[in-house]
Amino acid sequence: MNMSFREKSIWISxxxxxxxxxxxxxxxxxxxxMPEELAKTIALELSIRAxxxxxxIEIIFQGLLAVSNHKAAKFGxxxxxxxxxxxxxxxxxxxxxxxxxxxxxxxxxxxINPSLIEQFKVMKxxxxxxxxxxxxxxxxxxxxxxxxxxxxxxxx
Amino acid sequence: MATLPIKNKIRELRFFADEMTQQExxxxxxxxxxxxxxxxxxxxxxxxxxxxxxAEVFGQSIDEVFQYHSV
Numbered sequence: 770m771n772m773s774f775r776e777k778s779i780w781i782s783x784x785x786x787x788x789x790x791x792x793x794x795x796x797x798x799x800x801x802x803m804p805e806e807l808a809k810t811i812a813l814e815l816s817i818r819a820x821x822x823x824x825x826i827e828i829i830f831q832g833l834l835a836v837s838n839h840k841a842a843k844f845g846x847x848x849x850x851x852x853x854x855x856x857x858x859x860x861x862x863x864x865x866x867x868x869x870x871x872x873x874x875x876x877x878x879x880x881i882n883p884s885l886i887e888q889f890k891v892m893k894x895x896x897x898x899x900x901x902x903x904x905x906x907x908x909x910x911x912x913x914x915x916x917x918x919x920x921x922x923x924x925x
Numbered sequence: 926m927a928t929l930p931i932k933n934k935i936r937e938l939r940f941f942a943d944e945m946t947q948q949e950x951x952x953x954x955x956x957x958x959x960x961x962x963x964x965x966x967x968x969x970x971x972x973x974x975x976x977x978x979x980a981e982v983f984g985q986s987i988d989e990v991f992q993y994h995s996v
Contacts, residue, residue: 773959847956848972849963924968925959 774841775850776921777834783914785826790907793819797900801893808895853920861913868905875901928967933991935965938983954978 772780796815800808835842846854876898879885886892894900939945947961954961954975963969964979971979980987 771959771962773957775957776959841957844957847960848975849956849960849969924963925966 771925773850773921774834774838774844775846776918777838778831779914779917779921781830781834782827783911783918785823785830786907786910786914789819789823789826794900794904794907797894798891800895801890803895805895812895812900849924853917856920857913857917860916861909864912865905865909868902868909872898872902872905929970930994931970931991932967932994933964935961935979935990938985938990942983950979950982953982 793815797812800811803811879892935950939947939950947965948958951958951961955978956971956975960969960971964971964975976987976991980990983990
């Protein structure tokens with residue numbers, strides 16, 4: 770496949786985000802039903818592990834990419850890369866804003882009707898509000914990377 | 926993404942410039958080879974600055990290299 774350096778770099782970010790945070794959210798959902806304090810401790814450990822993993826994977830793979838494409842890495846981005854980055858950022862930002870409003874909505878709804886936590890099992894996720902916000906951010910990142918890749922592929 | 930209304934003669938001009946490669950043109954203009962390829966296939970419209978630079982490389986005026994075809 771004929772890909773530019775920037776496109777390869779975005780593929781690395783997309784796949785590493787999906788793998789690391791896919792695993793993270795899968796583990797977080799499986800904590801539902803555990804004693805609250807224990808679940809919070811495990812959630813904190815999982816978040817530290819996810820943070821460590823995403824930073825390590827990005828450094829290793831982006832580094833390998835830069836070493837194997839030394840000339841392209843030194844060149845940086847051109848106007849087409851910047852245009853697709855700008856378009857991707859716009860789409861990602863819109864998704865993030867929706868996520869932030871959903872988080873605010875969940876805070877207000879739970880403030881008005883705290884008994885909802887008992888009715889909906891998913892709300893028993895440890896640090897629920899923080900995780901809704903984190904999910905919004907990760908989802909917006911996935912959409913941002915995906916839309917950039919879509920523009921690269923469709924202008925090929 | 927559909928083909929854009931701005932057509933060009935870059936492939937032809939490269940041929941007459943001693944079969945200049947896309948990589949060589951990209952380096953002269955300051956973009957990636959993939960961008961030159963996308964411009965050639967009319968899948969990406971370059972900025973005026975890049976369009977002028979491409980025309981300059983071939984010693985042509987911008988309207989000799991790029992043509993606008995309204996849909």
